[in-house]
Amino acid sequence: APSIINRAFSKEQFWDGRAASLEEQAKGPLTNPVEMGMPSHDAVVKKISAIKGYREWFKRVFGNDVNIDDLAKAIATFERTVVSGGSRMDRFTFGDKSALTEAEKRGFELFEGKARCVQCHNGFNFTDEQYHNIGVGWDTGKVDLGRYTVTKRREHIGAFKTPSLREITTTDPYMHNGSIETLEEVIEFYNRGGVGNPFLDIEMKRPSASLEEMLDALDKIEGLVKLESNEGATLNLTRRDKADLLAFLKALDGKGWKKIEEPESFPK
Amino acid sequence: APSIINRAFSKEQFWDGRAASLEEQAKGPLTNPVEMGMPSHDAVVKKISAIKGYREWFKRVFGNDVNIDDLAKAIATFERTVVSGGSRMDRFTFGDKSALTEAEKRGFELFEGKARCVQCHNGFNFTDEQYHNIGVGWDTGKVDLGRYTVTKRREHIGAFKTPSLREITTTDPYMHNGSIETLEEVIEFYNRGGVGNPFLDIEMKRPSASLEEMLDALDKIEGLVKLESNEGATLNLTRRDKADLLAFLKALDGKGWKKIEEPESFPK
Structure with missing residues (x-):
């Protein structure tokens, strides 16, 4: 859930x-x-x-x-x-440049650049609140239809809502079906471009797609533009990139929500 | 299986x-x-x-x-x-016009006509050995990709091989995922046109599709022609139609395969 x-x-x-x-x-x-x-x-x-x-x-x-x-x-x-709020990333955003370590700053740059996370995980809550197909399950033969079950729109087949990344270290397992256990594996999943399928979101590729490719894709399907495979969607993150990105993700953990504790007693 | x-x-x-x-x-x-x-x-x-x-x-x-x-x-x-062979339907096909009852003969006419079964269940083995999407599972939110897992072709998403109908009374449960228990329910499933989805096979509708609709559908997708929903795919079978069709299906049971019995002993 x-x-x-x-x-x-x-x-x-x-x-x-x-x-x-x-x-x-x-x-x-x-x-x-x-x-x-x-x-x-x-x-x-x-x-x-x-x-x-x-x-x-x-x-x-x-x-x-x-x-x-x-x-x-x-x-x-x-x-x-x-x-959730009050994370070190929030302090950094509001001007405290010392709130992030050098590795975390590099991770933030990757987040907004080469790793493309920000294509969907944007805004103060690190989510665009939109639905995207990143291919989870398409290599298993069984697929959850996702947003399609609500809209019945072809381009929503296998698309799920972008989750917030706040408190990401404590919300494992990951992906809509909980199929990935660790953040390291999540980063690897994106690094190889997700799983190719006819509805893979163009956001998985945009920076390297040529204008010609984009127009060609637009011709094929009305609405969101999707890719047939994950070819060209790989991120080529280095080992240090992955470590930096992970460090940055951990800096999204805040403190507010942690005050919530189970009541000592319930109504009887 | x-x-x-x-x-x-x-x-x-x-x-x-x-x-x-x-x-x-x-x-x-x-x-x-x-x-x-x-x-x-x-x-x-x-x-x-x-x-x-x-x-x-x-x-x-x-x-x-x-x-x-x-x-x-x-x-x-x-x-x-x-x-499997030697069914009453086989005897009928080879000239013995008394091999089928009147209800079964009406069922055979429905099979080839109004009920459209023969669009896919054709030939001596009552299968075209091709892959079709009839919408099983598209109302549950979870879908088996079927033939797509082999071909990676968009038009094969959710398409499964047409099974033979021989010995159909003994091969329950039905559909690729065993989701339908009885032949009566299978007939109802087809009567309401399967479950609409972007890959529903045109064979579910062809007789009532206009030339314009067909060309329009052809424009949309290369390869097999598919329908967005199951609108217009309903069969409007009467209660007697359904009973006749069921009677006919039962006349496809033969005798050959029934001679196979478990050995009395296995190698030790």
């Missing part, structure tokens, strides 16, 4: 963006068979209602009995408190 | 046709983790070699010790004996 960190700053939720709010998103995992697996929302309400403490809180906060909409509101409201 | 019935009459094996012979195919299931799950072909050879009776048979038949190629030859040779 996508991390909830800084999701307060985004409208579309889930990897495929099928929920328009955190309230809508919060209802999903309750009955998802691979998450909480409850048979229905009614069953969830019944279970929570059986706990006196929760009944009382719902009365005090919402003025009524436990119900699924208020329950989702409560979860979404909590989620909005899970924020 | 696809049925082995009458596979002697086909070159490309597996649902995606990735094996060029039954010998090549026979090596697959041994180490497939969801089939026999052996760690390697060496481990298979070692296991079979440990049985004296097999060692003797390999010496007598192949003139050498157990090895993976001869083992595959033996399995493939057995598979070629699993044939």
